[in-house]
Amino acid sequence: MAKKRPVTNLMALGVLSTVVVRDLHPYDMARALRGWGKDQDLPIKWGSLYTVVRNLARHGLLEEAASGREGRRPERTVYRITPAGRAELVDWTRELLSAVEHETPRFRAGLSVMAVLTPDEVTTLLQQRVAEVSAAITAAEEQLAAYVTEVPRLFLIEIEYDIAMLRAESTWMRSLIGELADGTLPGIEQWRQFHETGRPSDDMVELAEKSLEK
16 A cells, blocks of 8 residues: 655655755756656656645755855755655655556546447557557667667666557457457447447346446
8 A cells, every 4th residue: 555655746756866866956857857758757747846846845855955046037946855855765666666556547447438339449449559559669669779778777677668568558459359350259249239229238237237236
């Protein structure tokens, strides 16, 4: 089970990972997050950066390292990570790598209600998705190949993970498309009948009623 953390926004994890390297102004934190590609790994909303930084400081995870003003420019505050912030970064990372949390991808939501479409339309849509996933795999592989000679593999693991997940999704979708195409998916005849007659089969009605009894 995930722990209750003082700052729950995952953008805070990214911020802590930048200041663990050196003291930074929020503007430079944003540059680091973009440069390291963390905007692809974390749900980052750039407009929330200063709020996240202030919250981290309020909870003692960051502290002011320096503050100054040049001419008429706004005051610039540089932050450093505190011992508590370093401990939070380490503990949060351990949790993310070890704890299984239920996450609901949008694709899963679509699969859960795909029966509202005909089997033929679902097949067509899945074929379109397979093509997009294949393109995403190619793009990720090219990105990995471009970085691998300059960046240690340690800092490219998340791209490898993306590729593995996309390949697994592609393999599973191709299998489902095959079952739809050859009619071997269990319940496909009742599914077709539902769209042809506008009425669910007796088996579908019985299943729905049983679920209401739980």
